[in-house]
Amino acid sequence: MKxxxxxKQVPDTKGGxxxxxxxxxxxxxxxxxxxxxxxxxxxxxxxLKDQYGAEVTVVxxxxxxxxxxxxxxxxxGADKGVLVTDRVLGGADTWATSTTLAGAIRNLDYDLIITGxxxxxxxxxxxxxxxxxxxxxxxxxxxxxIKIEGDSVIVERQYxxxxxxxxxxxxxxxxxxxELNEPRYMTPGGIFDAYKADITVWGxxxxxxxxxxxxxxxxxxxxxxxxxxxxxxGAGEKVTLDPDEAVSYIVDKLKVKHVI
Amino acid sequence: MNLEEYKGVYVFAQQVDNExxxxxxxxxxxxxxxxxxxxxxxxxxxxxxxxxxLADQLAEYGADKVIVxxxxxxxxxxxxxxxxxxxxxxxxxxxxxxxxxxxxxxRDLGPRVSARVATGLTADCTVLEIGDFPLQAMPGQEQxxxxxxxxxxxxxxxxxxxxxxxxNRPQMATVRAGVMQKIDPIKGxxxxxxxxxxxxxxxxxxxxxxxIVKSVVDTVDIMDAKILVSGGRGVxxxxxxxxxxxxxxxxxxxxxxxxAVVDSGWKPKDLxxxxxxxxxxxxxxxxxxxxxAIQHVAGMEESDIIIAINKDADAxxxxxxxxxxxxxxxxxxxxxxxALKAEIAASK
Numbered sequence: 001m002k003x004x005x006x007x008k009q010v011p012d013t014k015g016g017x018x019x020x021x022x023x024x025x026x027x028x029x030x031x032x033x034x035x036x037x038x039x040x041x042x043x044x045x046x047x048l049k050d051q052y053g054a055e056v057t058v059v060x061x062x063x064x065x066x067x068x069x070x071x072x073x074x075x076x077g078a079d080k081g082v083l084v085t086d087r088v089l090g091g092a093d094t095w096a097t098s099t100t101l102a103g104a105i106r107n108l109d110y111d112l113i114i115t116g117x118x119x120x121x122x123x124x125x126x127x128x129x130x131x132x133x134x135x136x137x138x139x140x141x142x143x144x145x146i147k148i149e150g151d152s153v154i155v156e157r158q159y160x161x162x163x164x165x166x167x168x169x170x171x172x173x174x175x176x177x178x179e180l181n182e183p184r185y186m187t188p189g190g191i192f193d194a195y196k197a198d199i200t201v202w203g204x205x206x207x208x209x210x211x212x213x214x215x216x217x218x219x220x221x222x223x224x225x226x227x228x229x230x231x232x233x234g235a236g237e238k239v240t241l242d243p244d245e246a247v248s249y250i251v252d253k254l255k256v257k258h259v260i
Numbered sequence: 261m262n263l264e265e266y267k268g269v270y271v272f273a274q275q276v277d278n279e280x281x282x283x284x285x286x287x288x289x290x291x292x293x294x295x296x297x298x299x300x301x302x303x304x305x306x307x308x309x310x311x312x313x314l315a316d317q318l319a320e321y322g323a324d325k326v327i328v329x330x331x332x333x334x335x336x337x338x339x340x341x342x343x344x345x346x347x348x349x350x351x352x353x354x355x356x357x358x359x360x361x362x363x364x365x366x367r368d369l370g371p372r373v374s375a376r377v378a379t380g381l382t383a384d385c386t387v388l389e390i391g392d393f394p395l396q397a398m399p400g401q402e403q404x405x406x407x408x409x410x411x412x413x414x415x416x417x418x419x420x421x422x423x424x425x426x427x428n429r430p431q432m433a434t435v436r437a438g439v440m441q442k443i444d445p446i447k448g449x450x451x452x453x454x455x456x457x458x459x460x461x462x463x464x465x466x467x468x469x470x471x472i473v474k475s476v477v478d479t480v481d482i483m484d485a486k487i488l489v490s491g492g493r494g495v496x497x498x499x500x501x502x503x504x505x506x507x508x509x510x511x512x513x514x515x516x517x518x519x520a521v522v523d524s525g526w527k528p529k530d531l532x533x534x535x536x537x538x539x540x541x542x543x544x545x546x547x548x549x550x551x552x553a554i555q556h557v558a559g560m561e562e563s564d565i566i567i568a569i570n571k572d573a574d575a576x577x578x579x580x581x582x583x584x585x586x587x588x589x590x591x592x593x594x595x596x597x598x599a600l601k602a603e604i605a606a607s608k
Contacts, residue, residue, distance in 0.1 A: 158364065164337075164473075165472075169464045222382055223426060224421055224422070225393055225409060225422045228421075235584070240586040242587070246585045246587050253583050254544070254600075
């Protein structure tokens, strides 16, 4: 079985967000990590590899520095890494990103493609389903459990108040929730091998069946009109009171506001 | 693509178990505003099996027209038949704007359909308005009018971006649940109902549903609650949430929580407020023992009144609270519950 996993290198928002003096994000000052949902997707692929045997190829699109997440993935147990990087691919929205990744994946053999549900920087959850559309294969989003049965996958697909047990013939694309599993750590031997391993680097010319009109900033149908820091409602009153005073204070406010 | 051909504001009227989801009514409310600005009509797209009878409800919430695709293939949500139906409607009717709820269904359906009809899609919008692109006239670039401007948070709520889709149609957005306002239903309103049959030819993309497992939810949806008593890690233990439950009960409210509480396994995910949980805007939001990480604040800052109780005077929750009390929740909350009980009894 051949599995392709798409991963993204993202700024680590947990460590706090840093801004430039002009208010834009200072990406250089923020640590980067493998996007958590993607890491769960990779772990799911590695578990399928452990259980059924599989070749796991990790694909990322980004700046040359994004090679780091490929090496991390290989240190966890992925077999191959493909970095898709090219100036003309920059500034892509989800349409152009999914077009690019689909163009790269067309060069690979696959039974299963796993992506994370969404990345913590954009939070769109769109790239996975859009890749599946470009490749004309079924998609199962929001996977909380994945099993293989013959030539099919059986997936628990999460909704707000239920889950569906869904069966799809491979090839198929699955988007993974971080609740899916607890990703493994890199092994020392894995890290050693991963830093020696060859990474395949593809540019625009290597993408298959892709029109220039659908790539990069120019090929993105959505355009940013304005971006800014979130303007938050200002702080109200802050008081330090002993418990009885605090209770009267809250009760008064609720009365004034006609809540009680 | 002749952009002028595309007319009307269309809403995906999500239903589950043949019951229209609240998000569909919220989208209709917003669609009505947008349609007024564009001097056009609101159309609801209702997909399912045995759902024709639901069209009147959509009319009551603002739909001028309802396009119904009623087919057994659409009984329970599956990406392909739904995407096929929606993309077929778009290709046939050429809407200018298509709104889809940013639900577990819409966030799968929206991207699949937008890729099929080759247009842009903006995710999880919180503000939609009609305006110009670019916002200010710029030399050498034509300023387009009557564009859908879609505003959304990104970076876990740290930034907001306003996005347009000026050269493709339809302009598509998924919209966060709980953000847009429904209109008061107009009793007896009728819409023009049109049945549409795109034809369904099952193939590999029509996945098979083997089983449907519903989670047992015995609480009110926190998105519908008028008063939320929300607890964070500072509550200390799952048992200690009893204090919050007692307070909620007195006020006729509901308990919700922060992500830390869900991650610790103290409360189920459907009670989580925040970027990766639900967006709420109750009349009163009590933030108790919640530090106020930006991801949490993104999900509750639109609440009418925010009351925070936290022993850490520097907790960021105080930056958004209308009334912040620095103190020990274990001492304050039980006394508050008793005091409110007395107040409410006295006012009866």
